[in-house]
Amino acid sequence: xxxxxxxxxxxxxxxxxxxxxxxxxxxxxxxxxxxxxxxxxxxxxxxxxxxxxxxxxxxxxxxx
Amino acid sequence: xxxxxxxxxxxxxxxxxxxxxxxxxxxxxxxxxxxxxxxxxxxxxxxxxxxxxxxxxxxxxxxxxxxxxxxxxxxxxxxxxxxxxxxxxxxxxxxxxxxxxxxxxxxxxxxxxxxxxxxxxxxxxxxxxxxxxxxxxxxxxxxxxxxxxxxxxxxxxxxxxxxxxxxxxxxxxxxxxxxxxxxxxxxxxxxxxxxxxxxxxxxxxxxxxxxxxxxxxxxxxxxxxxxxxxxxxxxxxxxxxxxxxxxxxxxxxxxxxxxxxxxxxxxxxxxxxxxxxxxxxxxxxxxxxxxxxxxxxxxxxxxxxxxxxxxxxxxxxxxxxxxxxxxxxxx
Ligand code: SF4
Ligand SMILES: [Zn+2]
Ligand SMILES: [Zn+2]
Numbered sequence: 001x002x003x004x005x006x007x008x009x010x011x012x013x014x015x016x017x018x019x020x021x022x023x024x025x026x027x028x029x030x031x032x033x034x035x036x037x038x039x040x041x042x043x044x045x046x047x048x049x050x051x052x053x054x055x056x057x058x059x060x061x062x063x064x
Numbered sequence: 065x066x067x068x069x070x071x072x073x074x075x076x077x078x079x080x081x082x083x084x085x086x087x088x089x090x091x092x093x094x095x096x097x098x099x100x101x102x103x104x105x106x107x108x109x110x111x112x113x114x115x116x117x118x119x120x121x122x123x124x125x126x127x128x129x130x131x132x133x134x135x136x137x138x139x140x141x142x143x144x145x146x147x148x149x150x151x152x153x154x155x156x157x158x159x160x161x162x163x164x165x166x167x168x169x170x171x172x173x174x175x176x177x178x179x180x181x182x183x184x185x186x187x188x189x190x191x192x193x194x195x196x197x198x199x200x201x202x203x204x205x206x207x208x209x210x211x212x213x214x215x216x217x218x219x220x221x222x223x224x225x226x227x228x229x230x231x232x233x234x235x236x237x238x239x240x241x242x243x244x245x246x247x248x249x250x251x252x253x254x255x256x257x258x259x260x261x262x263x264x265x266x267x268x269x270x271x272x273x274x275x276x277x278x279x280x281x282x283x284x285x286x287x288x289x290x291x292x293x294x295x296x297x298x299x300x301x302x303x304x305x306x307x308x309x310x311x312x313x314x315x316x317x318x319x320x321x322x323x324x325x326x327x328x329x330x331x332x333x334x335x336x337x338x339x340x341x342x343x344x345x346x347x348x349x350x351x352x353x354x355x356x357x358x359x360x361x362x363x364x365x366x367x368x369x370x371x372x373x374x375x376x377x378x379x380x381x382x383x384x385x386x387x388x389x390x391x392x393x394x395x
Binding site: 006007009010030031032033034035040041042043044045046047058059060061062063 | 074075076077084087121122123162173224266267268270271272275276278283284285286289290292294295298302305306351373
């Protein structure tokens with residue numbers, strides 16, 4: 001799947017399927033500080049991401 | 065995963081509520097938390113005209129959206145801080161949001177209206193950008209609220225923001241700041257009432273509100289924020305939150321309920337100790353000079369900054385932030 005990461009904006013590719021929580025753990029990203037979006041919609045922690053999905057992992061922490 | 069309320073498929077898990085929610089019931093939860101904050105702290109009267117400080121980020125657009133939905137009369141205030149591309153983009157998000165909903169938006173520009181910007185002010189005064197920025201924003205919120213006759217200034221500070229500030233204040237045992245860290249500050253001595261209706265929502269929840277409601281906001285971080293303490297405190301609290309869900313809410317809301325009342329009265333300067341700035345007329349706690357005049361901190365800052373040649377934002381970014389920005393520009 002294609003994964004868009006932000007701050008800074010970059011894209012990575014992950015092979016195979018994953019649950020959202022597993023993917024965040026794998027990338028070392030806090031569940032409390034991120035949301036996963038597919039086609040403009042939120043995917044919950046146990047949601048299944050498919051090998052051909054395009055997703056965005058959006059950080060929600062802001063530093064101002 | 066199923067929604068706790070309706071058993072339809074959930075779109076988000078909220079460990080602190082030990083529950084999952086569909087889009088509709090996530091929105092309901094957010095709305096109710098905001099209503100509870102407004103009610104518990106007696107923030108507004110139904111007829112109040114609220115000045116909402118909007119940055120183009122998720123929190124300020126979410127609070128504006130929710131207050132409008134709840135039926136309040138609102139006007140947005142965007143301050144152009146002159147932080148390069150970040151400022152241009154965030155202004156576009158604020159303007160688009162207002163235009164789409166037919167809401168009034170006041171725009172004030174540091175560069176056009178005051179002759180300087182945040183990077184230049186930081187360089188001219190030797191302060192960190194966030195300090196010059198925060199002071200300028202507060203001054204302008206206060207002044208626009210006073211001149212426009214608004215009943216209160218609303219900001220989008222969320223539970224994570226407040227918990228992180230509380231953490232910092234408690235690390236230093238800064239009693240004066242602790243005593244003033246409240247979701248509602250009443251008007252006093254020419255300063256407007258200030259309210260933070262999002263203090264019962266985490267930033268994950270305010271971001272989710274925006275995504276579900278289709279609100280576009282600036283996701284990129286302000287280039288001046290990199291490496292600031294506030295971010296580090298948030299990360300530390302999130303580590304604790306993951307181990308024990310609900311810890312942030314217990315920490316901050318428990319402070320409001322049990323600690324803040326013990327501190328009331330420790331808040332330093334009282335309204336009768338304030339003077340008027342001879343330049344701009346704002347109330348100020350600044351020292352009175354030997355000639356008897358008082359100049360507020362913002363006017364002193366802008367005098368210094370106006371005399372300085374403009375400093376591009378890149379000059380103030382950390383090396384790592386500059387590298388990241390260059391990489392992003394290359395694509
Ligand atoms: S991160 Fe600092 S400089 Fe940037 S907008 Fe926030 S307060 Fe201003
Ligand atoms: Zn539901
Ligand atoms: Zn002044």
